[in-house]
Amino acid sequence: MNFRKQYEEYLNFFETRLKHFCAELDYRPPVLAESMRYSLLSGGKRVRPVLFFGMLEHYGLDYKAEFTLAAALECIHTYSLIHDDLPAMDNDDFRRGNPSNHKVFGEANAILAGDALLSEACSLLLGEGGKDGRHLRAAQYLAECAGPKGMIAGQSADLLYSEKEGDAEALAFIYAHKTGRLLKAPVVMAAILAERDIAAAERFGSELGNLFQLTDDLLDEKGERSKMGKTPGKDRKENKLTCVRIYGADEAELLADRAAANCHSALQNLGGDEFLAALVDFVRQRDN
């Protein structure tokens, strides 16, 4: 198995289908579809769809049959980035190397672009949910992960602890929700579709979410803007509750190593998988 080749296969499939999907977003006024497309097609690693496809293949399912759930997932992820970058939120002028949505289209249009992407995801999920019980449960799982018990709770806690002191427990809550839920979602959705052990998938998804946010915080501390495509050093400036603030950078690196080891252990529990194991290492070692 060539990891990079496999990753690119998933990525190319997703990008090609996403471009078709975006071409069909033909709304009036044009700025609405343009602003949605701008963020949806701005590249990025597409970790969540790739993870979903890898999990589906791990379970022996045809990943190409599940593009729509992957698209809904990416619409949700993208809307959360657009709203997160707003001046009232994290106030970030760059995302994936390009000006943030609101820097191009203005704040009002950026709010609507986010709302529109979440609405579009909801329509996609309803369509999938109408297929059969497995797809309905997978769609419901994603909706819950994206909602106020999931990602939005993490965003809310992230705001809260920018203003007050937080401890390791608060940090764990933010990690599990803000980033964790949308990384756990593709893992567990695949298990639901395959009718396999949900708890084992949940464990792998949770560990991977944890690893992803640890490396995200570390990148914000040490990363280079040219590689990251967004502004590094922002967490410290905005007094975000991060692993670096709680544990210091050196200890946080060790925690990330331990999180990667936990991912590998959880993956063994799923029967092991060469691509997914390499994906774990990719997340640990990424520089953007």
Add this chain to the structure above:
Amino acid sequence: MNFRKQYEEYLNFFETRLKHFCAELDYRPPVLAESMRYSLLSGGKRVRPVLFFGMLEHYGLDYKAEFTLAAALECIHTYSLIHDDLPAMDNDDFRRGNPSNHKVFGEANAILAGDALLSEACSLLLGEGGKDGRHLRAAQYLAECAGPKGMIAGQSADLLYSEKEGDAEALAFIYAHKTGRLLKAPVVMAAILAERDIAAAERFGSELGNLFQLTDDLLDEKGERSKMGKTPGKDRKENKLTCVRIYGADEAELLADRAAANCHSALQNLGGDEFLAALVDFVRQRDN
């Protein structure tokens, strides 16, 4: 039929069930659930749920069985008000007689409260969609009305024509989408659930949406803040494209009368209904 008594029956049922629903919103951090509840329980006329219940009874269905779809509809309506009131959008400090969500919880929390309500609506719709084909189609109809082909297109056009000249055709687009779609939705959802003539329901829903926005614009021009619970005269100040700007207030009053007549005619086409006819007159004559 006593219109006021019937309206209150629907309203009391909805408020009671909505309070239970809100009590179960027990998220962490608490500010998330508080900000959602603040706007969801801030009163209002609940025209959309009442219209939905009236339509269901018109078709001989048990309105109490469809609370969840009504709740999803009101969650969507409420999220749209929260985001619409934001400084970057319509910048309104008051809503339903109370400070707007962002005046109480801050902009960032208000953005998240809106996102959370839309996400919650999506989960509710998926749950309903899992019941049977009729509920799935009704849920899909609502999602489409709320999305970028519906309400959000109207919001986007509303922004656009605050900055440039618009004509009667642009006004009609804004009316049909910004307000129209979420008033048409309960009418058509009821027809879908009852498996009755969709086109006839769509006509009544469209006419009622048109009437509602005509009277909304007229109220902004002539209304009193004490009754409206929001700031009147804002449309003119913000250069909104309204029926008053296009036609002048006197002509707009005549248009509202004609729209009410069109509603009555469309209602006759549905077989007539005493409560719904009185509801049309109530919308025409409302002072808030």
